[in-house]
Amino acid sequence: MFTMLKMSQGARKTQEINKKGLNKKDSNPIDYKIVGSDGVIWKGRNIQENQLKAFLGISISTLYDLDLTSGSYYVEGYVWLRYKEVPEWMREWDLEIYECPLKTVGFINVVEAQDFKTQLEPSKPTLDDDGHYIQWLEYSGKFIATSLDLSLFPFETIVLPLCIELDDLYAGESDVEYLPSGQVITAPPSINGYSLKHCDVIPYINTYQTNWGFQYANSYFNKQNFSAYQAFRIETTLTRDPWNSFVNIFLPLVIVMIIVITAPLVAIQDYQTKLAIPASALLVLVFLQDGYKKILPPGLNYPTLADLIYTFNMFITIMVFLWSLIQTKLYFASQLNGGQLKQAQLAGLMDNQFFLITLFFSLCAPYLFYKSCRR
Structure with missing residues (x-):
């Protein structure tokens, strides 16, 4: 009828x-x-x-x-x-x-x-x-x-x-x-x-x-x-399939973020590489996110787990870039008063601490995001 x-x-x-x-x-x-x-x-x-x-x-x-x-x-x-x-x-x-x-x-x-x-x-x-x-x-x-x-x-x-x-x-x-x-x-x-x-x-x-x-x-x-x-x-x-999802969506992200997180360990004297790594990585992350976005419905009214993890890693990448920029500025400023060697040693120590902090949050964040998405 x-x-x-x-x-x-x-x-x-x-x-x-x-x-x-x-x-x-x-x-x-x-x-x-x-x-x-x-x-x-x-x-x-x-x-x-x-x-x-x-x-x-x-x-x-x-x-x-x-x-x-x-x-x-x-x-x-x-x-x-x-x-x-x-x-x-x-x-x-x-x-x-x-x-x-x-x-x-x-x-x-x-x-x-x-x-x-x-x-x-x-x-x-x-x-x-x-x-x-x-x-x-x-x-x-x-x-x-x-x-x-x-x-x-x-x-x-x-x-x-x-x-x-x-x-x-x-x-x-x-x-x-x-x-x-x-x-x-x-x-x-x-x-x-x-x-x-x-x-x-x-x-x-x-x-x-x-x-x-x-x-x-x-x-x-x-x-x-x-x-x-x-x-x-x-x-x-x-x-x-979790393994298939990890390999296709998150493995490229992991590779990029290993390079980004270790960027602060680059010696301050090689400041050009120190600045180039996070800047280039940010563009790569944008392309990677655009790749998986194409298979999702447009205009979702909630973030997916992949959205949260990618957004967080973009934030980490920006912080690494800003950190490297500040360290470079302090290094060149130290040349004016002849403290270039001392500043390089101090920068190396601070870079090591920053590396450990970013590594800790990068390892903990995915688990916390996963728990929040399951609620």
Whole structure:
């Protein structure tokens, strides 16, 4: 009914609600209360006694082409529905859904819907050995994750959701349970730099702050401009390979900072090298940061772990440059009163102390930043 309409993003507000108060037995119109995740209580009516009772299964055969800048990725797989019978009231309401209940399954977080492909297999439900009808829906398309947590980048763990719902049946008109049938992901995801941690299927109720223009929803839910549907969220959790992340993003930084931190140990007489090292290193750090920034979403409203570490090391580099500049100025000033040798010895001692201080903070800062990003 509303499948294509619901695929558009931003047109709805979703939340999980507690179904414990849902009465599924009484045939007469009843009142029930459901508490939303935001604490708001809403009341519904007219729960069907003769619900569509079924079991839903899902598999992901391929997950690939993750784009962190947009939060999109491609998924291919199957959804299937098992049931013994379909309520007669559905025949009068929608003959197509009655004959093929799997057609009520819609995908919520699909993008580029014009390229999204589905195919029923077989064209009509088939009878299984245990007396249940079963039918499969093959799907293939581009999905989006709107809330990726990249605060620990490049050591982050991300969750890629695939959300499906029963588009044509209000909550209370269906009683569909998830039926595990082995591994959800049948093959390792083809995403470079990430490894599969686990995959979970989470049933929930998907709510919208609209009745989609259907006034019957106002009386059914006993609430204006509201509707709710059974839904399932398949969460694929991926973790980035720490060694690969270190080699590609932080190893060049470590090499550059070793040169920067040891720059104060260069003799003051070689002041040109002493000044050139941090100045050149700062430009290198800017290019290195720009490299990893290209794979992150633009305009993140929080700094990542890599941002904090790179920014801190840029600050250290600037401090080393200023320190070298001050030491050089004092060294040349000492030439006016003939204390050049004494100043060189004093500069060497102070440079050693400055080196130890910068080394200490450079070793401690990454751990502290990591702890702060995990909160």
